[in-house]
Every structure is written in C-alpha cells, then in structure tokens.
Amino acid sequence: xxxxxxxxxxxxxxxxxxxxxxxxxxxxxxxxxxxxxxxxxxxxxxxxxxxxxxxxxxxxxxxxxxxxxxxxxxxxxxxxxxxxxxxxxxxxxxxxxxxxxxxxxxxxxxxxxxxxxxxxxxxxxxxxxxxxxxxxxxxxxxxxxxxxxxxxxxxxxxxxxxxxxxxxxxxxxxxxxxxxxxxxxxxxxxxxxxxxxxxxxxxxxxxxxxxxxxxxxxxxxxxxxxxxxxxxxxxxxxxxxxxxxxxxxxxxxxxxx
Numbered sequence: 001x002x003x004x005x006x007x008x009x010x011x012x013x014x015x016x017x018x019x020x021x022x023x024x025x026x027x028x029x030x031x032x033x034x035x036x037x038x039x040x041x042x043x044x045x046x047x048x049x050x051x052x053x054x055x056x057x058x059x060x061x062x063x064x065x066x067x068x069x070x071x072x073x074x075x076x077x078x079x080x081x082x083x084x085x086x087x088x089x090x091x092x093x094x095x096x097x098x099x100x101x102x103x104x105x106x107x108x109x110x111x112x113x114x115x116x117x118x119x120x121x122x123x124x125x126x127x128x129x130x131x132x133x134x135x136x137x138x139x140x141x142x143x144x145x146x147x148x149x150x151x152x153x154x155x156x157x158x159x160x161x162x163x164x165x166x167x168x169x170x171x172x173x174x175x176x177x178x179x180x181x182x183x184x185x186x187x188x189x190x191x192x193x194x195x196x197x198x199x200x201x202x203x204x205x206x207x208x209x210x211x212x213x214x215x216x217x218x219x220x221x222x223x224x225x226x227x228x229x230x231x232x233x234x235x236x237x238x239x240x241x242x243x244x245x246x247x248x249x250x251x252x253x254x255x256x257x
Contacts, residue, residue, distance in 0.1 A: 012038030
C-alpha cells in the first residue's frame, strides 16, 4: 500500500480540475502530496506535461462520467496501483445557457446527467474504499445552485440537486465526509464559453475579476486530503455535513495553502 493518500478527480484534464490535480501532486507544508487519478473526457497538453513529470503518481482514464462502468474501471485501477482510495473530487461538469422558453428536454437532461447524476456513479464505485479510509468527497458546486440567474436554469438545477446528493451522502455514511464548495468565477475554458452568452461574466473578465483556478483549487485539494467529519467548521457545525460554502469563506481560512 502506498504511504501517500490517493485521490480521484473527475474531469481533471483541464481547467479547475487540472489545477486541483497539480496542487494534490505537489502537496504543501500542511497537506501531504497525493497520488491522483482522473476520469476525464478531455485531456489537455498541460495535463500530458504534468503526467510526464509525475508519471508514478498520476494516471487517467479517458471516459464518460455518466457511465458507471467507466467509474468502476478507474476505481479498480486506483486500488490495483495504490491499494487505497482516500478521496473523490466531483468536478466534471458542463454549462448550457438557454432561457426557459428555448430550453429543451434533451439539453436539461444532458446537463443533469453530467453535473448531477454522474456523481452518483463515481460515489457508488468509490464508496466501499472510502468507508475503509474514512474518506472524503469534495463536491465542486456553484452559487448558481441558489442564485438562479436568467438563462441558467439547467445549470442551476443541476447544482441544486448536487447539494441534495452531498447532504444525503453525509446523512447516510457516518465514515465519509461530504464537502460542497463553490469555487467562484474561475478563469477557465468553461468560463470562456459562458462569456459568449452572459454579459455579466464578460464584464467580470474585462475588469480582471475572474479568479485564477489555482486559488480555489488549493482549498479543494486541501479538503480532499485534510478534511474530516469534525473539521473544518462553520458556526460551530462541521462542514462535512454537505452544506454549501464558498471557497473564500473564513471557515476555510486554514485550507488556503
């Protein structure tokens, strides 16, 4: 068995997921370096370079998070390599922005499938190992789960449902911590797609107010290897109960490494 924790990140081939993987591999003074695997549809050049650098500590499966067999395959490979699985970061997602008058059934179901239902595939596959390791599931969520701006119906619905899954997991599994974190407006390729249809996001971009992915990634990675059922806390309550929290909330100050 590896002495390092091992972490599965969905959608880690680029963007925020890639930044989380990089931080996990590097480690910090407070957070141990981890072995990392990712189930991802896209694999960027930057990911390939990172894999070359960390060939013993990083691997990926190119697949579909909506297919349970793909989730099971990467969990099985993780256990074969490192004999342990300590955390899962639910990061894979997509955005389709349309007003309700134009939103068709197939579009909303595709969004719910990737952003919400797919998380259940990953959790189901990983849960036996997470019980053994007293592990953690970190859900990458969004303030859109409750703000519900115009044209964001399918995305907002998918993230609100993801909140419900996180809280249910915390209630069902007393050995597994469930953290739900909003990373803010992050400067990634997904954000670039959003700016094409959302003028507010374009304004944030022009004003230089989008976050570099490394900032929220540091919090997500730290929770994946250091979070527990008892810490961190907000207003006296452990955040491992699945409650939504923004990445820059004061309750997470010790995780901004």
